[in-house]
Amino acid sequence: MMLMMTILVGLGMLLGAAEPDGDLQSVSRIVNSVEMPGFTMCVEVEGTHAFVGYRGGMAIFDITEPAEPQLIRDVRRDGYQVHQIRVQGDYAYLAAGFGGLVVVNIKDLSKAWTIYQNSTLVEVKGLDVAGDRAYTSGGSRGVVSFDISEPGNPKILAQRQMEKSSPFVAVEGSYGYVGDRLSGLIVLDMKKENHIRRISSTRTEHEAFGLHVEGTTVYIADKNAGLTIMDARMPRRPVMLSTVQLGDFAYSVDVVNSTAYVCDSESGVKVVDVSDLTKPKVIEGVDTPDHAYQIEVIGRYGYVADGQGGLQVIEFARD
Secondary structure (H helix, E strand, O other): OHHHHHHHHHHHHHOOOEOOOOOOOOOOEEEEEEOOOOOEEEEEEEOOEEEEEEEEEEEEEEOOOOOOOEEEEEEEEEEEEOOEEEEEOOEEEEEOEOOOEEEEEOOOHHHOEEEEEEOOOOOEEEEEEEOOEEEEEEOOOOEEEEEOOOOOOOEEEEEEOOOOOOOEEEEEOOEEEEEEOOOEEEEEEOOOOOOOEEEEEEOOOOOOOOEEEEOOEEEEEOEOOOEEEEEOOOOOOOEEEEEEOOOOOEOEEEEEOOEEEEEOEOOOEEEEEOOOOOOOEEEEEEOOOOOEOEEEEEOOEEEEEOEOOOEEEEEOOOO
């Protein structure tokens, strides 16, 4: 065991791993806490609206005043645990756990309603939407692609099995990036409509969960290892650039400019300077009431899905 720890520490040094500062001074603050009807795991912001997924449905808020979300509509459905939301045009697409893939018509936000549900997909956790395609990930079905040119009647095009749970998927151009808990970062070729081809699999320091892709840079919430950054310019051989330890369970990440915001479960949100991808530095931590699962940052404000804590609004001390 000691030998293994020594090897891991050595690898971390070689990969440019960084340690967080001892005592993080939080200058940012929570400015609002919004109680939700159920366990809250995801949030998506589109324009002046926030779409918040919880166990039992999705709530839609007006955030014209960023620190004062105003509820517009609550779309409830028994059996949903909404893990991910993507909004495109007049429709919201939900990865609804055992509820499968769900499509909600949001043309009139005050009357939003469900127009489609495919519950044959077991435990859908990850979701991304690109053009007229939607991609889900999760349990035994792995990654599944849909034609959503008719949002009320999505059609399955292809699927690719994963070794274990794949809680997140992100699509950039013709490539798909999957956080797979067993295999790490998996890169998929999405060029062909009816076939998803696996290009590579690269182990991370622990278990890959949430992903954020900027061009060919992949930011990975890597569970107990913290934040891992990879260069995927060569899709067949992604290169690990760095890992920074955060202290808890890194579940998801959002990146704005040169700052990463990592939901670190019980430790709340960690703010990481990623201006140097090889030497990320934790600059601040903002504790939340429960377990931070997902965050979306817009300007100075971050909207956090905080489990039993509902929706937390953080005002950051930087734009």
